[in-house]
Amino acid sequence: MSIKWQEYSAEGLWDELITAGGRARPGAGSLCRMLAKLSDEELNARKAAAELAIRSMGITFTVYTGEGSGSIDREWPFDIIPRLLLKKEWDQISAGLTQRVKALNCFIDDVYHDQRVFADGVLPREYIEKSREFRGECVGIEPPHRIWSHVCGSDLVRDSDGRVYVLEDNLRVPSGVSYMLENREVMKRVFPELFEDYVIHPVDDYPARLASCLRTLTSVKSPQIAVLTPGIYNSAYFEHAYLANAMAAQLVEGSDLVVGKDDYVYMKTIDGLVRVDVIYRRIDDLFLDPDVFKPDSMLGVPGIVRAWRAGNVALANAPGCGVADDKVIYTYVPDLVRYYLAEEPLLPNVPSYRCVDKEQRDYVLDNLDELVVKPANESGGYGMLIGPKASRAERNRFARLIRANPRNYMAQPMLKLSTAPTLVDEHAEPRHLDLRPFILSGASSYVTMGGLTRVALRKGSTVVNSSQGGGSKDTWVVDLE
């Protein structure tokens, strides 16, 4: 069948590549023409080339297969049609992300110090006191540069009006960046000729940027950096190993580290104990240190928080940074930008209703069939109500939940996520997608060029998680020639 753009339609939605009139968007012309020229055989050959590349490069993600039997590694699902972003638009988004993460870091630091933000009435103090992610152990700590969230992954979506919104900020241990890097490598193998037609901004400096960001967190001249992973059974283990390797850092598990009575962190090597200066940890706060948090954690390192508090090791991200990774705090981010930076926010939030406010709560309860309701502290889409798709019983259940604990909920209108052409058999169909750029903060900050585009491979679905039928696309930030 091959790809025929005149038959392609994303009815009523914003498509990233094709306009409502069926024309290629600015910059997408040569890509669309090239794709339309490919026969079925050629399309299948490119697709097979991508699959082969993914297999031979060992790009996998781990899926749990049920109790006892552990997990298996699946190959990464990848769509060969790239997603395009114009550099001009990207620069604006990038500036907005930098601004946003800067304000969020100011907020976290404020929460663990003077708490001016409450005194000044920007948001109510009880939000924090009741937050599951607030860590009393972090009060008074001054991490280097007063940065708490060194690696942030913010999820962006585009609504049918073409505007880009921030859906959420993952400030704790966001993953996906290795797939962004590998997608580009796969794409270079599959469509080398396209890289001649386009000025595509490279993404592969990320590991070096991450390494230099981590180096700014210590005064040690050639610091020993370690990536702390929960181990091979973690779904993001591939990424932990990938980043450690690309940064020439040491990949360690909790049992490889030990904290001395001198409050330094050491790793156990065949040379003896070697001091570790910076740890990029991919373990959740609560599992990090059994002395301080969950006492039964087998993944963590007893004493590591003590060493961090003593300033003898840098932890990225810092414990306690999740206090800003809360769906209700999210609704205040535009206010936080204004408060801490005295600037207008460059990137909009999705309009949101706070259930703790009576008026807004009443609106939410009256319109549950049109809204998405999110709990404050869950991630990965857990515990959500998708109003238009939910049953009456489910909506009633959420109404009760909201009334019982209004602080724990916020609601948003259901966005019509933008689409992009995605290969289905031998033709292109619109599929919903989002975008996760990564923002690094240390002595200075850095935003990835584009990010990881996740695409819901099932028709009509907006679930982009790889464990639930999601795939990904290479994301091109291009200059218009």
Next chain:
Amino acid sequence: MSGHTLSSTAKRTYWLGRYLERTESTARLIAENGNLMIDLPARLPHSWSPLISITGSGATFATLYEEPTERNVTRFLIGDLRNHGSILSSLGWARENVRTLRGIIPRQAVEYIIELHLYARDHLSGALSRSRRAEGLTVVPALIQQIEGFMSANMLHDAHWNFWRLGNFVERADMTTRIIDVGTDNPLQTADAPGPFTDLQWRSVLRSLNATQSYLTVRQEPIHQSAVVGFLIGNRSLPRSLTYSLESLRNGLRTLPRSDRALRAVNRLRRFLQSSEIENLEGPELHQFLDGCQVQLAEIHQQIDRTYFEFHPRRIPQRADRSADTQPTRSDST
């Protein structure tokens, strides 16, 4: 990677080397014992029980089986997961270790090891007919040789490689002494009339170690006890001789940091070999000598384990007390 090798991955690589070597030796030993049974005339006493004592698993065997029959012994040593030293158990450990060594062991070798385990699981579990057993015991060592060859040709010959080889040679040295030990408890040896079967057991020992051709090339004399023992212990060119394993351990340890204690243990055993008149040892004396070797090999393993893998609390820095041994090193290579 930065310039450091984690104790945990070094340990798993070492054990991977041991498990695969153990599997290969065990497979060849069982296969050879099957051959020996065919060669032996029915009137001469012979049983499968020496295989249980060689592998040091007599106590476990006794709790699981009544008689050391061919069927019980082979099942116990090959496919019985209740025996932690069985071929299937060893390969299960190997597979579990290799999962955590991705990025250290070449990807293709990881796949070979997983396939090897799957093969053993599918072909060597449960009760086996003689022909199926013979086939499986031929395929498994061949697959291990493939892995060894692939590792040797493709893996970075770095510290991890060194630990893999240390594991190989510690296990191999140990197995060689155990296999020779079978000969010392030889009912044929004391048979009154020397005949075609007198040195049958020593021919079998050589075959278990794939060393018959090498023996004939080097010694150029008929196969008999003192020459075989001397050859398998002392020859410097035979890859499965004890001396060769010790030289390999010595070379491997010399390239590793902080190896003095393990090296001293290796050298003690080397001196022990040099000071023993191996070719004159017989019966109980030979058995005692081999026992001594095994004790010293266990000591070498202990030293490797203590130096590189285990961190005694005393070695972890205290507030104001840093002895030379606990002085942490600092990386300048990142």
